[in-house]
Amino acid sequence: MLYIIGLGLGDEKDITVKDLEAVKKCEKVYIEAYTSLLSFGLSSDGLSKLENLYGRSITLADREMVEEKADQILSEARESEIAFLVVGDPFGATTHTDLVVRAKKMGVEVKVIHNASVMNAIGICGLQLYRYGETVSIPFFTENWRPDSFYDKIQSNRALGLHTLCLLDIRVKEPTLESLCRGRKLYEPPKFMTINTAIEQLLEVEQNRGGSAYNEETTSVGIARLGSEDQIIVAGSMGQLLTVDFGAPLHCLVIAGNTHPLEEEMLEFYALKGENPEGKYNKTSSNGAL
Template identity: 50%
Template sequence: MLYIIGLGLADEKDISAKGLEVVRRADRVYLEAYTAVLLVEQSVLEAYYGRPVILADREMVESKSDEILAGADEKDVAFLVVGDPFSATTHTDLALRCRQNDPPISIRTFPNASILTAVGATGLSLYNFGQTVSMVFFTETWKPASFYDRIAENASLGLHTLVLLDIKVKEPNLQAMARGKIIYEPPRFMTVAQCASQMLEIDEERKQGICGKDSLAVGVARLGSDNQEIVAGTIEELTNADLGNPLHSLVLCGKKMHEMEWEYVRGFAIDQTKFDSIWKRDYAGHN
């Protein structure tokens, strides 16, 4: 059987008791390590679980899944996922391969906290969120703006938008690849400030004011950990926000932000007076 086990968001102790039981008896244990990362090293997990963990990078999961699934029709294989098992489509694809295997491989999943639910710590109601979007690192020649259209659709309904920020783990250096060498770039994690700057850049091009300088937003970092950070303000203010170490996410507030949501979020504001003024001018009364 393949067990897809959610690890939660912070450290080795966020795994469920049921999930931990499976990990300690499974024939092999894999850790998916590219759609998200825990806030502790692999060695910490291994010490807590009392057994070795095989790191499953993008290449292994997407191109060599047969190695992960080998023998899983007869033995127990644990596949560990940061957050919740099905927060990323990669894991749905792995489950489909189990169904299509000959013979089929049984699957069991253990859910856990993910950013999709933990973002409720901002005080913004999960019922008032629209489509989740992703923000990738811009380059000088590549600045994809499809996220803006999804945000615009959410904004038309007055809904909040959760923006998931890009991470680069074990990314090959393209110049080295062109010379026939495999060299990996150092890990990179997008910050709230970088995301806010890129949002402003596209908004200035589109001139729709969907995520303009005075749009209210909330930046979060390391949700679920002992040192989580939540900061609220305008998009412009968040371009200078320092929330420390990864992982970061950003929420663009919808115009239907309820008074109770405002009351809670304002407690995280960089400039509470400014935050209140913009909310009363642009957001209050849109429910």
């Protein structure tokens, strides 16, 4: 049996009581480390915190392991109970769907245990979940690679009056160009897109495409470390959000569509106080309180 278990967004205690029971009886516990590692504080002492709470030693499964050694994990799961821990919800990322499909093909039983993910926790920003259109991903632009397919999707959403959740690029364990040439594995340092970079790229694409999908005045909400104790939520125009320092990753951005009065009241609470001379903004207090 392969348990694919969502850990939620905040920290090691966001595992459910049911999950914790499942993990404790598993023979072996893997944790996927590449979808949103840092959000979970696993860079420092996070892993040992997890091991202490769960009472199990945990194997870090990085991108290569999941892609190259999935069959090994699945073979183990055919013989015994194996847990595969995932930050957020198991179906936030395509990779886990792929793992389920492989498991099914090998005749391995799979049990999925859900938890919060950015796809529903984003509701905290005040824009109603059922008023979102298609989610987009904003990739890091490079000198020669500036893909902008997200633009058409945002334009469609906005034309329908819908909000758009923008997931921002994460680059973890990318091989360096040099290492690719030399055949040795060396990795770039991890890289997480900030809300500021995302807005700069969005505005650049609007300038090139000229489709009036959005502009510097468009109401947006920047969210950093969603679901964590120190999350920050700031609402304002794209131009205003450009001036905010949201701090450590992960960041995401919502571009508002048409808003209802209740949504506007919520956005007010998160609004950037433009008249504040120190440029301070509404942030959630420590403890993640609003």
